[in-house]
Amino acid sequence: xxxxxxxxxxxxxxxxxxxxxxxxxxxxxxxxxxxxxxxxxxxxxxxxxxxxxxxxxxxxxxxxxxxxxxxxxxxxxxxxxxxxxxxxxxxxxxxxxxxxxxxxxxxxxxxxxxxxxxxxxxxxxxxxxxxxxxxxxxxxxxxxxxxxxxxxxxxxxxxxxxxxxxxxxxxxxxxxxxxxxxxxxxxxxxxxxxxxxxxxxxxxxxxxxxxxxxxxxxxxxxxxxxxxxxxxxxxxxxxxxxxxxxxxxxxxxxxx
Amino acid sequence: xxxxxxxxxxxxxxxxxxxxxxxxxxxxxxxxxxxxxxxxxxxxxxxxxxxxxxxxxxxxxxxxxxxxxxxxxxxxxxxxxxxxxxxxxxxxxxxxxxxxxxxxxxxxxxxxxxxxxxxxxxxxxxxxxxxxxxxxxxxxxxxxxxxxxxxxxxxxxxxxxxxxxxxxxxxxxxxxxxxxxxxxxxxxxxxxxxxxxxxxxxxxxxxxxxxxxxxxxxxxxxxxxxxxxxxxxxxxxxxxxxxxxxxxxxxxxxxx
DNA sequence: GCACTTACGTGCGCCGTCGAACAGATGCGT
DNA sequence: ACGCATCTGTTCGACGGCGCACGTAAGTGC
Numbered sequence: 001x002x003x004x005x006x007x008x009x010x011x012x013x014x015x016x017x018x019x020x021x022x023x024x025x026x027x028x029x030x031x032x033x034x035x036x037x038x039x040x041x042x043x044x045x046x047x048x049x050x051x052x053x054x055x056x057x058x059x060x061x062x063x064x065x066x067x068x069x070x071x072x073x074x075x076x077x078x079x080x081x082x083x084x085x086x087x088x089x090x091x092x093x094x095x096x097x098x099x100x101x102x103x104x105x106x107x108x109x110x111x112x113x114x115x116x117x118x119x120x121x122x123x124x125x126x127x128x129x130x131x132x133x134x135x136x137x138x139x140x141x142x143x144x145x146x147x148x149x150x151x152x153x154x155x156x157x158x159x160x161x162x163x164x165x166x167x168x169x170x171x172x173x174x175x176x177x178x179x180x181x182x183x184x185x186x187x188x189x190x191x192x193x194x195x196x197x198x199x200x201x202x203x204x205x206x207x208x209x210x211x212x213x214x215x216x217x218x219x220x221x222x223x224x225x226x227x228x229x230x231x232x233x234x235x236x237x238x239x240x241x242x243x244x245x246x247x248x249x250x251x252x253x254x255x256x
Numbered sequence: 257x258x259x260x261x262x263x264x265x266x267x268x269x270x271x272x273x274x275x276x277x278x279x280x281x282x283x284x285x286x287x288x289x290x291x292x293x294x295x296x297x298x299x300x301x302x303x304x305x306x307x308x309x310x311x312x313x314x315x316x317x318x319x320x321x322x323x324x325x326x327x328x329x330x331x332x333x334x335x336x337x338x339x340x341x342x343x344x345x346x347x348x349x350x351x352x353x354x355x356x357x358x359x360x361x362x363x364x365x366x367x368x369x370x371x372x373x374x375x376x377x378x379x380x381x382x383x384x385x386x387x388x389x390x391x392x393x394x395x396x397x398x399x400x401x402x403x404x405x406x407x408x409x410x411x412x413x414x415x416x417x418x419x420x421x422x423x424x425x426x427x428x429x430x431x432x433x434x435x436x437x438x439x440x441x442x443x444x445x446x447x448x449x450x451x452x453x454x455x456x457x458x459x460x461x462x463x464x465x466x467x468x469x470x471x472x473x474x475x476x477x478x479x480x481x482x483x484x485x486x487x488x489x490x491x492x493x494x495x496x497x498x499x500x501x502x503x504x505x506x507x508x509x510x511x512x
Numbered sequence: 513g514c515a516c517t518t519a520c521g522t523g524c525g526c527c528g529t530c531g532a533a534c535a536g537a538t539g540c541g542t
Numbered sequence: 543a544c545g546c547a548t549c550t551g552t553t554c555g556a557c558g559g560c561g562c563a564c565g566t567a568a569g570t571g572c
Contacts, residue, residue, distance in 0.1 A: 058393065059394075060472075060473055060477055062398075062472075064397065064398035064399070066394045066398075068393055083380065084379050085383040085485045085488065085489075086488060120340055123338075123340050127341040127344070129386070130386060133386065133390060134314045134324050134345075137396060138322045140396045141320065141396055141433040142433065143320070144559095168518090169519075169520070170519075177394070178559075179559075181521085181522085182560085184520060184521060199568080200519060200567085200568055201518090216318075217317050218316060225345055233340060233341075400528075401528085424549065426548095426549075434529075435530065435531075437530085437531090437552085438528090454550085456538055456548080456550075457539095457549070
């Protein structure tokens with residue numbers, strides 16, 4: 001049976017806190033393409049995926065859209081509950097079907113106001129999300145589609161059990177904010193290089209190391225930053241560490 | 257004399273909390289181009305700008321970079337202190353010189369752990385930052401440079417007292433992540449349309465309404481979202497509102 | 513095994529951005 | 543008022559991505 005603590009946030013929770021919350025979790029199966037959260041709607045649950053992947057997508061009024069980040073077993077869906085903003089314009093859709101556990105919004109708000117471990121870990125994931133989004137901005141600007149595809153595939157792979165990503169080129173195009181044909185071309189290159197194998201909605205990654213080498217450095221950077229953030233929090237049992245540091249004061253001298 | 261409560265977060269703070277903190281603020285003048293925070297360094301202060309604007313910039317190892325968001329009197333610089341991540345890969349540079357007030361990191365951490373009004377308002381601004389970044393992603397992907405320039409100018413203008421932005425095209429190019437020539441061309445168009453007037457590092461906005469019409473809808477969307485977030489928080493005196501809502505449960509039915 | 517839906521592959525012209533090199537203009541210091 | 547560094551404007555070929563149209567292949571259901 002699916003265990004909530006396959007989710008990294010719940011796994012990092014001190015046993016006492018987990019025991020306190022465990023009765024409130026509800027198990028849900030997320031089917032691919034499902035809309036977990038509509039733009040502007042209030043959150044009713046926070047979702048802690050174990051095997052599912054949820055995509056955060058922003059679409060503006062003109063229909064232009066792009067994926068902002070993806071959340072799997074590494075985090076939770078429903079950051080506005082943690083930050084206090086109640087809702088968000090982001091849409092959350094199930095990118096890869098699987099299992100998740102959810103907590104009612106009331107419970108999340110209660111935890112937020114009490115400021116316990118769950119809140120602390122969730123805030124940390126909020127920062128990891130910001131890092132993901134930030135690198136997406138740079139990556140979008142400066143990197144070619146095939147490298148972005150590598151990054152996307154690797155990010156997905158990190159949240160999945162095997163070496164296979166089940167998704168059509170159409171969906172990837174939507175996520176990356178490019179044309180479907182551009183994905184076809186990029187995927188074709190990667191396949192020609194023997195890195196992946198594509199067959200009708202199923203990508204098998206043959207050479208993960210090669211894919212990493214082919215990806216832009218954004219992938220490694222995001223991963224490093226997320227690891228740093230997570231480890232810093234998971235390690236700390238007290239929430240008020242890491243404040244006092246004895247580095248030299250930053251100067252306010254203009255650059256160049 | 258510069259008043260800390262020109263900053264919107266400090267202004268929204270209940271008087272009792274402000275009175276408690278006021279002695280700990282230090283006034284600083286930020287000069288254009290100064291590096292407020294180097295990537296990866298721990299934060300020593302949180303900055304609350306009043307008339308200055310600070311740019312959040314991410315540069316990867318290859319030198320590719322882009323502005324993620326800008327913070328002025330509407331927020332604070334040092335979100336990682338609020339989220340508990342201690343540091344960040346983002347660089348913070350002074351985009352427009354001016355005044356700010358700062359709090360030592362220790363004080364911010366204390367406030368974070370106590371979970372008072374300052375923390376609540378800061379978290380809300382964190383979500384506003386995410387919104388800014390999110391729309392940047394979509395905007396980068398789908399909108400032409402001249403429209404992005406409009407958005408950038410309007411965002412700056414909202415944080416400045418007059419109708420003038422003092423910045424070279426070189427700097428704007430760096431912020432938008434495009435070539436300097438692209439900015440020249442875009443600015444030329446706007447000038448030809450009578451919206452702005454450009455003269456050696458000083459942009460005067462003649463027709464703000466026209467500029468808004470010319471900008472992509474991302475500007476309005478970001479502004480609406482930030483206003484929503486801020487008002488929701490500023491209005492609430494109790495931190496545990498807005499959790500229980502009686503909307504229909506979201507279905508988990510796949511789309512299309 | 514059949515037609516049929518769905519997904520992938522390919523060709524074409526168009527346009528916005530890049531990269532680099534260079535010309536012109538403005539404002540500052542002395 | 544002059545020289546000069548700095549900022550702005552312009553040109554050119556190259557290229558990546560877009561939008562469209564169409565062809566092909568792989569699964570699905572009867």
